[in-house]
Amino acid sequence: MGRLEGKRAIVTGAGSGIGRAAARLFAEEGATVLAVDLNADGVAETVEGRDRMTAEAGDVSSEEYVADSIRNFVDAHGGIDIVFANAGISGGWVPLSDQTPDYWEQILKVNLIGPFLYVKHASPHMVDQGAGSIICTASVAGIRANAGVHPYSASKAGVISLVQTVAYDLAGTGVRINAVCPGLIETGMTKPIFDMARGKGTEDRIGQINPLKRAGRPEEIANMALFLASDEASYVNGQAFPVDGGLSASH
Numbered sequence: 001m002g003r004l005e006g007k008r009a010i011v012t013g014a015g016s017g018i019g020r021a022a023a024r025l026f027a028e029e030g031a032t033v034l035a036v037d038l039n040a041d042g043v044a045e046t047v048e049g050r051d052r053m054t055a056e057a058g059d060v061s062s063e064e065y066v067a068d069s070i071r072n073f074v075d076a077h078g079g080i081d082i083v084f085a086n087a088g089i090s091g092g093w094v095p096l097s098d099q100t101p102d103y104w105e106q107i108l109k110v111n112l113i114g115p116f117l118y119v120k121h122a123s124p125h126m127v128d129q130g131a132g133s134i135i136c137t138a139s140v141a142g143i144r145a146n147a148g149v150h151p152y153s154a155s156k157a158g159v160i161s162l163v164q165t166v167a168y169d170l171a172g173t174g175v176r177i178n179a180v181c182p183g184l185i186e187t188g189m190t191k192p193i194f195d196m197a198r199g200k201g202t203e204d205r206i207g208q209i210n211p212l213k214r215a216g217r218p219e220e221i222a223n224m225a226l227f228l229a230s231d232e233a234s235y236v237n238g239q240a241f242p243v244d245g246g247l248s249a250s251h
């Protein structure tokens, strides 16, 4: 028996990195998984040749898309047990003096409004069922300074607040919501950092300020998402968990 046997899950940002690893892991553990990403090719590759997985191209910042996608998923599968609202963008590094309201909006729309839309449209179905687990990807950048550009960090702090406040809205319904806060993980988002270090021959220095002396792997975040999605986490609610090799413990 898999740890998510019979569960029905949507994973966003599943065309790459953490979302791809989590979507595949959830399916390997027995869940029926809808893998969502803006990148149609990426998400098609995630599900290719795998059981219980379907790919869908969509924009998590569009309320119309999110509402339709969840409604169609529930119609097809009779309910929804797990949402991993993971899609995100870094926005690149822009100095504070050059940042514009448009730049902030672009990041907040994907990183914060995206998870909000999944909470808004999936939780009523979970409440009707009396059970469900929502996991949102925040970041160490949402807990402390120096791990992201201002709007990125603000969006991730917002995700943590969303999780805390929604946990109280959902009190007594049987629906849980938590966040995972990755440290530096090698994915599509951080590829430029790793590529630059490899180019300079300094890749050994990446992660040296981390107590584990290395960057993390997408699968290491997916494992936490799996635990939070599963019934093993039945008394875990309203929390944000750093999965960062210990980085945030010392700063």
Ligand code: NAD
Binding pocket: 012, 013, 014, 015, 016, 017, 018, 019, 036, 037, 038, 039, 042, 058, 059, 060, 061, 086, 087, 088, 089, 090, 110, 137, 138, 139, 140, 141, 181, 182, 183, 184, 185, 186, 187, 188, 189, 190
């Ligand atoms: P990634 O770039 O490999 O994956 C992110 C995916 O999200 C991409 O496939 C992208 O196409 C998709 N996406 C972007 N905007 C979207 C939209 N509007 N609608 C649908 N899909 C969209 O990066 P990743 O590191 O796997 O990122 C996953 C999550 O982890 C993000 O929320 C990110 O902020 C967070 N995170 C990453 C790190 C890290 O070091 N990699 C650290 C902390 C937090």
